[in-house]
Amino acid sequence: MKISRPRAFVRGSALIALIPLLAGLVSPAQAAVTVTPIAGAPTIGTLPNNGAITTLDVERLGYDASEFIVDGTAHSYHTVGGAPLTSNGEWALEADAAPTPAFRTRVQVLKPKDHTKFNGTVYVEWLNVTSGRDAAPEWFLARVELARQGAVFIGVSAQAIGLNTAKAAFPDRYGSLVHPGDSYSYDIFSQAGQAVREHAAELLGSDFPVDRVIALGESQSAGRMVTYVNGFATLSGHGVYDGYLIHSRSANSAALRSGVAALPVIGTPALTLIRTDLAVPVFVIQGENDSRAARQADSDLFRWWEPTGTSHVDLYTAHPLVAEQDDGKSSAPAEALFNAMLYPLNNPRPGLVPACTYGLNAGPMVWIVRAAFRHMNKWVANGTLPPSAPRLATVDGTATGALVLDVHGNAIGGVRSPHVDVPVATLSGTGNTPGFSCALFGSTIEFSPAKLAQLYKSHSVFVLKWSQSLSAGVRAGYFLPEDAKVVLLSAVKSDVGTRTGPQWWWAPAPVN
Numbered sequence: 001m002k003i004s005r006p007r008a009f010v011r012g013s014a015l016i017a018l019i020p021l022l023a024g025l026v027s028p029a030q031a032a033v034t035v036t037p038i039a040g041a042p043t044i045g046t047l048p049n050n051g052a053i054t055t056l057d058v059e060r061l062g063y064d065a066s067e068f069i070v071d072g073t074a075h076s077y078h079t080v081g082g083a084p085l086t087s088n089g090e091w092a093l094e095a096d097a098a099p100t101p102a103f104r105t106r107v108q109v110l111k112p113k114d115h116t117k118f119n120g121t122v123y124v125e126w127l128n129v130t131s132g133r134d135a136a137p138e139w140f141l142a143r144v145e146l147a148r149q150g151a152v153f154i155g156v157s158a159q160a161i162g163l164n165t166a167k168a169a170f171p172d173r174y175g176s177l178v179h180p181g182d183s184y185s186y187d188i189f190s191q192a193g194q195a196v197r198e199h200a201a202e203l204l205g206s207d208f209p210v211d212r213v214i215a216l217g218e219s220q221s222a223g224r225m226v227t228y229v230n231g232f233a234t235l236s237g238h239g240v241y242d243g244y245l246i247h248s249r250s251a252n253s254a255a256l257r258s259g260v261a262a263l264p265v266i267g268t269p270a271l272t273l274i275r276t277d278l279a280v281p282v283f284v285i286q287g288e289n290d291s292r293a294a295r296q297a298d299s300d301l302f303r304w305w306e307p308t309g310t311s312h313v314d315l316y317t318a319h320p321l322v323a324e325q326d327d328g329k330s331s332a333p334a335e336a337l338f339n340a341m342l343y344p345l346n347n348p349r350p351g352l353v354p355a356c357t358y359g360l361n362a363g364p365m366v367w368i369v370r371a372a373f374r375h376m377n378k379w380v381a382n383g384t385l386p387p388s389a390p391r392l393a394t395v396d397g398t399a400t401g402a403l404v405l406d407v408h409g410n411a412i413g414g415v416r417s418p419h420v421d422v423p424v425a426t427l428s429g430t431g432n433t434p435g436f437s438c439a440l441f442g443s444t445i446e447f448s449p450a451k452l453a454q455l456y457k458s459h460s461v462f463v464l465k466w467s468q469s470l471s472a473g474v475r476a477g478y479f480l481p482e483d484a485k486v487v488l489l490s491a492v493k494s495d496v497g498t499r500t501g502p503q504w505w506w507a508p509a510p511v512n
Contacts (some may be wrong), residue, residue: 111205314362
């Protein structure tokens with residue numbers, strides 16, 4: 001099936017075969033079955049979660065899970081004429097003449113059970129391999145919003161370590177898969193996007209006509225996405241994505257070539273911006289402890305958000321009873337995060353997450369990421385521009401300067417939330433120890449009971465201020481109305497302030 005795309009090219013030279021994997025059989029070239037990370041092996045437990053990209057119950061969201069092989073031949077790339085890669089990201093690339101190895105990777109598909117709910121959007125995530133296995137952090141954060149949209153999610157095993165770890169853990173299932181190395185990862189990611197275009201009927205079914213394909217990458221994968229956008233988004237044969245959402249990037253980007261046989265490594269500049277001559281939108285989201293060095297001005301095709309009081313990874317992801325229980329309807333996850341501002345947790349998963357000196361960041365990143373996904377979909381679908389946002393303020397006015405803090409220790413500027421405007425704790429992307437992992441988790445330092453009593457004379461006063469700030473966030477486009485309901489309930493159900501009787505938003509005060 002060919003799809004006409006006026007803004008992008010479709011690869012005509014690659015041979016792509018999509019072969020559904022049959023769970024539990026030695027040969028992956030047999031008939032398809034649905035694979036769900038909750039009901040079927042492999043999943044978490046005694047084995048690492050290498051067989052499925054998510055341990056979350058997708059059926060609670062009304063989704064099915066399946067996976068396929070993407071089969072093709074890949075190229076590595078170099079700059080035209082051997083020119084250096086420039087910081088402005090406007091790179092001209094061409095394929096290396098050789099080698100052109102075959103690859104056989106997997107894509108995992110999460111789609112609505114009811115095809116009538118499909119909105120035509122497919123999000124394709126470059127799976128993150130920081131942990132040594134494939135993981136889908138953007139699905140983890142945004143899945144509730146994707147389900148609201150009725151979007152399809154596809155995770156791509158674009159890098160060798162994720163695929164090879166899965167092969168080692170489950171050889172009967174993945175033993176025939178082949179990854180030639182990360183120098184070929186960009187071409188593999190292009191061909192995965194092409195597969196969504198040309199083989200939508202095999203991947204999704206004939207009742208899922210694809211209108212938009214949006215690429216995603218977080219953390220290490222964000223670095224890969226920056227290189228992909230700069231080198232491949234405008235390259236003939238590769239423009240298969242209608243937009244890019246990049247979360248928690250560094251100042252530079254991943255190497256273009258990691259070293260292939262006799263072909264040397266091609267690194268990228270220490271400061272790598274997003275090229276400004278693209279024809280499709282790019283949305284960048286940065287936590288407080290992510291690099292601000294690569295800040296760029298907003299345009300009709302570029303947005304940059306810096307959510308205040310957030311970190312690269314936070315408690316929503318780390319706590320087993322927060323994200324994994326979140327269906328977008330219950331207020332329990334929001335309450336858990338709120339309570340973790342009052343009573344910070346420094347070791348939510350003993351043995352899996354290291355104990356940190358301070359509580360892990362319990363900030364509002366998840367809600368803001370969901371809003372960004374809704375804006376991204378509208379931006380690509382009909383050109384509706386997402387709101388611009390102020391940058392975090394720095395003491396010297398430079399992007400990389402120290403943050404300006406308010407009297408409570410929270411940063412000034414950025415994408416605002418009641419978590420920092422009506423605070424019950426100091427939320428930061430920095431300040432936690434020991435080691436690299438705790439630094440990524442940011443920090444939460446609770447206010448004393450005396451300080452809370454001084455700030456909020458009653459529970460009603462606190463909730464009113466929280467509600468006003470949250471409403472401002474909804475109006476600004478930083479919070480979705482659906483999420484604002486549960487975030488408000490987390491404050492309503494808290495014990496901040498003095499409770500003296502029924503609250504005004506539920507019932508009138510009793511008459512004495």
